[in-house]
Amino acid sequence: MRGRVCGGLGAILSGSVLSFAHGGSLGIVWAVGSIDFMANAKGISVGATADRVYVCVVGRGTFQNSQPLCQYTTEMVNRGFTRFTVDIGQCTAMDSTFLGVLAGIGLRLGQKQAAGGEVSLVNVDSRQRELLTTLGLDRLFVIHPRNGQSADSVIPGEVQLQPLAESDVKPGDKDAAARVMLDAHRNLIQADDRNLPKFENLTDQLTRRVGEPPEPER
C-alpha cells in the first residue's frame, strides 16, 4: 500500500494518551498541549497501528521537539510496542538530542530486536546516513535509503498522524528538559563509545545541572 506524505493538517489535543479505533486498526494518539490547528506542518507527528509506531519528522528534529518525542516513544515501548518506523524524508536537520532519543528506543528494545523488534529509519538521504554512521547508529537502526530525490512516505494511509507540540518549557520543567538531553547523549555514548569524547563535556555539565553526582572517570 502506498502511504502518504507525512505532515498534514492536524490538531494537538489536551490530555494524555488517547486510544481509538480507526479503520479497523488501533490508532493511538499522543496528545500534548492545548488545542491548536497547525497551518504549518513542520514538526514531529506520530501515530500507530496495532503493531507498529510511526513517527514522521518534517523540518528539524531538535532538542526542542525531542522531549515530547521521548515521552511518547517511552510510553509506546512501555505499552509493548517493539516496531518503530521513523520517516525522516522531510527532516532537514537532526541534532544529537533527537538522535539520542531515537537511539534510546533501540537500546530499550534490546533483545526484543532479535524477536522482530526494530527501529526503522526510512527515506534516509546520504547526508543523514553519513551522520548516523559517524555516531555509530547505523548498527542500531534498520536504515532504508531514500529513493531518488523525492521521499515517498511508507506510513499507511489509515494511520492518523497527530503532531507533537514543541516543548513549551515552563520553569518547573527545566530539569526535565536537561534530563532528556542528558539521557539522549548517554544513549549515544552507550550505542557507541567513540561518542564519549564528543559529548562528555555536555553530559558532565548536564549531570551537574540535574543534580546527579559527577560520573566516574572513564
Added chain:
Amino acid sequence: MKPFHISNESRGPIELVRLGGGLDMHSFPQLESHLKSLFEQGHHRLVLDCRELEYIGSAGLGALIGFAKDARERRGDLKLLNVPPHIYRIIELLGFTKVLQVHHEEAKALASFQPN
C-alpha cells in the same frame, strides 16, 4: 537557514570570533577546527559573537562548553556576545550560563577578561 560561517579578528589580546548561520552536527567540525587552530596559535581569550547565529544544536553547545573549559585551563576564557534570544533561552534553560558567560555589548565582553 544560511550555511554556517566563521571568521575572526583581533581585538588586542582577544580574538573576536564571528559565528553565523546554523551550527549543527554537520557544521560543528568547522567550529572545532577553527577554534583549535586559534588555540594552537596561542589565542586562548575568545569572544564568540553570535549575532548572526541562527541555530545551534546540542552538539554545538557541548563543543562550546568544551572549548570554554580548554580555554580556562590555558589561563584564558571563551565568552559569548550578542546571543539571539531563542538561543539564549536554550543556554539558560540548560543551566549553561554557569559555564558560558554571555554579554550584550562588545566593550563589556572584552573588558570582562582578567588582565595578564
